Amino acid sequence: MQTYKHIIFDFDGTIANSIPIFLKIYNELAVEKNFKPITAETIPQIRHLSYLKRAEYLGIPLYQIPFIIPVLYKKYKQNISSLQPYEGIFDFLTTLHQRGFTLDIVSSNSKENILQFLKNQNFTYFSNIYCSENFMGKDKVLKKLLKTTDYPLQACLYVGDENRDIEACMKINMDCAWVNWGYEDELQPQLQYYPKGHFKTHEELQRFVFGKA
Structure with a gap:
């Protein structure tokens, strides 16, 4: 065994x-970068997509992903007390x-x-x-x-x-x-x-x- x-x-x-935090900080970034925001209605639509398809759905250029992730985790740190x-x-x-x-x-x-x-x-x-x-x-x-x-x-x-x-x-x-x-x-x-x-x-x-x- x-x-x-x-x-x-x-x-x-x-x-x-961390879902509430990620939603909050992603949507803040979406406003700055003109990405599509994520809402409660959006989640079921993207949950089963691959990561590349999610990026496409949200209007995130693939070349920006390596630069976006560190920004998200920096914003995450600023919200850590509510996690x-x-x-x-x-x-x-x-x-x-x-x-x-x-x-x-x-x-x-x-x-x-x-x-x-x-x-x-x-x-x-x-x-x-x-x-x-x-x-x-x-x-x-x-x-x-x-x-x-x-x-x-x-x-x-x-x-x-x-x-x-x-x-x-x-x-x-x-x-x-x-x-x-x-x-x-x-x-x-x-x-x-x-x-x-x-x-x-x-x-x-x-x-x-x-x-x-």
Whole structure:
């Protein structure tokens, strides 16, 4: 039976409910750059699109994306005090820690933002926090974490909420658990058979992880 010892988490949409902040700061930027704003009605229309199709829908030139993301995270930092965790997620993380699991974060957000959020929540159980400057480069960061920590690949489970999280895990053959309380609630067809589980609540995820312990 597969045994996990190291649980690696995405941050936005998995631990932190950053959707309200991202909507706010994106729409501020949309006004500045003349992009299409995102509304409550827009979200269902773009949620299932690829990232390239989302950019096309919102009128964002592809060449601007590498320059836009750092601006968004800078604005994110300015709003970090209002960032809230998903209900019950820290109780779940504490339980994992108490059961002896190693907890880490691999995210596309900045380490500074994540550390400030965890400080605000008075949570200190994450062993490592690794961040990618490349929005689609999580596989490289996951490989760096494995190399630095000497974690056996087969003992690791990555927990994320987006299709790109699964794609990153596929590239390095890491097990992935997909949660749908975050940004995306539907897998692209080519990914639907890869995740080790699809979890609607952290209670479901906890039962899965403990069953593999």
